[in-house]
Structures are given as structure tokens and as C-alpha cells.
Amino acid sequence: MNIEKIYLDEAVEEAPLSRRVLERLRGVPVEKVRDRDRFLKETQSFSLTQGKKNLWLTEFKGPLLKPCPGTDRNYLCCNYWVINAQTNCPLDCTYCILQTYLNQPLLTLYANLEEVSEEIETLAASRPRRLFRIGTGELTDSLALNPFTGITEDLTRRVRAKNVVLEFKTKTDFVGHLPSLSRRNVVLSWSVNPSEIIREEEFKSAPLEARLEAARRAVAKGYRLGFHLDPILEIPEWEKSYQGLIRELTRSVPEKDVAWISFGSLRFPPALKGVIDERFPKSGVATGELVPGLDGKMRYFRPVRTAMYQKIYSWMREPWKEVFIYFCMENDVVWKETMGFSPEGNHHLDFLFHENLYQRFPDLGLNKPERHFYAGH
Numbered sequence: 001m002n003i004e005k006i007y008l009d010e011a012v013e014e015a016p017l018s019r020r021v022l023e024r025l026r027g028v029p030v031e032k033v034r035d036r037d038r039f040l041k042e043t044q045s046f047s048l049t050q051g052k053k054n055l056w057l058t059e060f061k062g063p064l065l066k067p068c069p070g071t072d073r074n075y076l077c078c079n080y081w082v083i084n085a086q087t088n089c090p091l092d093c094t095y096c097i098l099q100t101y102l103n104q105p106l107l108t109l110y111a112n113l114e115e116v117s118e119e120i121e122t123l124a125a126s127r128p129r130r131l132f133r134i135g136t137g138e139l140t141d142s143l144a145l146n147p148f149t150g151i152t153e154d155l156t157r158r159v160r161a162k163n164v165v166l167e168f169k170t171k172t173d174f175v176g177h178l179p180s181l182s183r184r185n186v187v188l189s190w191s192v193n194p195s196e197i198i199r200e201e202e203f204k205s206a207p208l209e210a211r212l213e214a215a216r217r218a219v220a221k222g223y224r225l226g227f228h229l230d231p232i233l234e235i236p237e238w239e240k241s242y243q244g245l246i247r248e249l250t251r252s253v254p255e256k257d258v259a260w261i262s263f264g265s266l267r268f269p270p271a272l273k274g275v276i277d278e279r280f281p282k283s284g285v286a287t288g289e290l291v292p293g294l295d296g297k298m299r300y301f302r303p304v305r306t307a308m309y310q311k312i313y314s315w316m317r318e319p320w321k322e323v324f325i326y327f328c329m330e331n332d333v334v335w336k337e338t339m340g341f342s343p344e345g346n347h348h349l350d351f352l353f354h355e356n357l358y359q360r361f362p363d364l365g366l367n368k369p370e371r372h373f374y375a376g377h
């Protein structure tokens with residue numbers, strides 16, 4: 001990834017993570033920042049494109065570990081936990097909601113990450129009979145900056161709790177530098193889409209074949225895999241494209257190494273359309289027939305979404321009968337019409353992950369899943 005300049009907050013000058021980044025990015029100009037507030041005000045005028053080439057190394061005040069913010073009560077969420085170690089992303093997907101979500105355009109890396117592994121251990125110990133799924137890919141791509149941050153390796157090494165599965169989501173093929181694992185409690189997951197969508201809407205990301213090849217290399221190193229068909233786009237001839245994608249995916253890696261698969265269709269806050277029109281005038285992503293959902297985000301009509309999901313789900317289930325498939329931010333009607341059932345709520349969905357992993361991967365040594373350890377079921 002092309003970093004043109006590093007801005008270094010003096011507060012984290014001596015942090016081990018800062019030192020590692022500066023060492024690995026030797027040769028990139030560094031400017032020290034004393035007055036953080038003034039600096040942030042000044043750089044707010046950076047364009048999004050410019051922000052993606054400038055790295056801001058600073059500290060995060062407050063807990064770095066949080067419940068995933070997808071908590072709108074009209075849609076089922078999976079009770080995922082996120083580590084906000086970084087915000088913003090050097091890749092450039094046309095539909096990326098970070099373009100309107102973040103109020104700071106710089107690639108930001110929080111160098112006081114040491115504390116997060118303790119936060120994870122404390123959380124895991126507070127409810128030792130349930131499983132926590134925790135990831136770093138909420139406000140960035142988990143692996144895009146990893147070759148010089150090494151965050152993935154740090155977390156993998158430091159988090160020892162038996163009831164935690166870490167997930168790192170990416171659209172890159174940056175796995176060559178990752179260490180081999182002895183315990184297979186880390187999921188590397190890829191967001192995937194048909195090649196024409198990757199070419200036209202997911203700039204600076206790895207081609208589909210490279211992502212799948214990276215997934216195979218990850219398995220050889222002891223990682224488990226996840227795949228996110230998200231956002232599913234209603235492009236012309238989407239059936240042919242998505243059927244081809246599923247064929248390629250299911251032939252590339254064995255089902256037994258895949259921990260989970262999610263489906264989600266295009267959704268974005270209305271303000272994003274203007275940004276897409278301005279930054280990506282050739283993109284077709286926001287031109288379909290979209291309506292505001294119950295959370296205010298634009299989506300395809302429910303019958304359109306369901307029709308797509310039903311086909312994609314049946315194509316996926318033909319070769320793969322066991323893998324856990326779930327929806328990200330969908331309602332119970334869509335679940336029922338596609339899969340024939342719906343979780344009874346967010347906690348039940350959370351429990352179903354535990355149940356599936358317990359049954360399919362005994363080597364994880366998870367506790368026997370019990371509903372009452374998932375609050376509010």
C-alpha cells in the first residue's frame with residue numbers, strides 16, 4: 001500500500017507499535033504532531049483520496065473493544081465484537097460507507113493497542129461459558145496495512161482465552177507474512193464478489209482468484225476461513241455471475257476449513273449517493289431501484305433481496321451442506337423465506353454460531369453450548 005507521509009502523535013512516539021511501523025516504513029517522510037486538536041482540524045480538509053495515502057499514528061482514549069454497532073432492532077445482528085485498532089482504509093470500494101461515516105479522512109492507527117488484549121481476556125473471563133467472536137475489520141480492511149503494523153500477529157499471539165475466536169476480514173491477498181498457527185482459533189475471511197464487480201467497484205483490492213489462492217495458503221498455515229458475500233449487487237445477469245462465483249469459491253477451498261459464510265445485500269446511508277456520484281461517476285452501484293429501510297439505509301426492495309438470497313443460498317447449499325450461513329443485518333422475514341427459519345433474536349443467533357463451531361470443530365475445545373449463557377434468549 002502506498003503511504004506518502006506519516007503523521008506521528010508525540011504521545012505515541014515511544015509506543016512499540018509506532019516504532020515497528022516507522023521501522024517497516026523507513027524512507028516515508030514523518031512529521032511529528034504536538035497539537036493534536038489543531039492537526040485534526042487542519043487535515044479535515046484533506047480529500048478522501050488524499051487521506052488514504054497519509055497515515056496518522058495516534059492513541060485511542062477509551063476502550064478499544066466494543067460491541068459491533070449494527071444494533072438496529074429491526075434487523076437481526078450476530079452480537080459480534082469489534083476492535084477499533086484502525087480507522088479508514090487504503091482500498092477504495094465505491095460503496096464503502098466509511099466515506100460518509102468517518103469525520104476524519106486520514107488512515108488512522110491507534111498505537112496504544114497493547115491494552116486491547118487485556119480487554120479481550122477480561123471480557124472472555126467475565127462469561128467463560130459462552131463464545132466471543134471478535135474482529136478488526138469494522139472500520140478498515142484487517143490486512144491491508146498489516147504487513148507493516150503486524151496487529152494480526154500481535155493479537156493472535158496475545159489472546160489466549162479458549163472462548164474467543166478472532167476474525168480478520170480482508171479483500172487483499174496479504175497472507176504471506178502471517179505466521180503458522182498451532183491452535184486453529186483464528187478465522188481469515190474474505191469478502192467476495194464476482195470478478196466484474198471487483199474490477200468495477202472494488203478498487204485497489206485483490207482479484208478474486210488471488211483472494212481464493214490466499215485463502216488456500218491461509219489454510220496451509222492453520223487458519224480457518226470465512227467468506228462474506230457482501231454487498232450482493234443486482235447487476236445485469238447477476239444470476240450467472242453469482243452462480244459462477246459460488247462455483248469458483250466452493251471448488252477452491254474445502255468446506256471443512258470454512259467456519260462461516262455471510263450474505264448481505266447493498267445498503268448505505270442516503271448521503272453516500274452524492275459521494276459515489278462525485279468520486280466514482282462511472283459506478284453503477286447506486287443507480288438501481290433502492291428504498292429506505294427501517295434503519296434509514298437505502299436497500300433493494302425486500303422481494304428483490306429475497307429472490308437473490310434464495311438462489312444464492314440454494315447454489316451454496318448444493319455443494320456445502322454443513323457450513324454456517326447467516327445474514328448480516330437482515331430481518332426475520334428474509335431469514336424465513338430464504339433458509340426456512342429465523343433466529344429468535346440476536347442472542348439466539350450468537351448462540352447458533354457457538355453451536356455450529358462446537359459441532360464441526362471439536363479441536364477448538366469449546367464448552368458445550370447452552371442457551372442460558374446467552375443473555376436474554
Ligand code: SF4
Pocket residue numbers: 088089090091092093095096097098139140141171
Ligand atoms: S475494503 Fe472495506 S473498508 Fe476498505 S474501502 Fe472497501 S468496503 Fe471500505
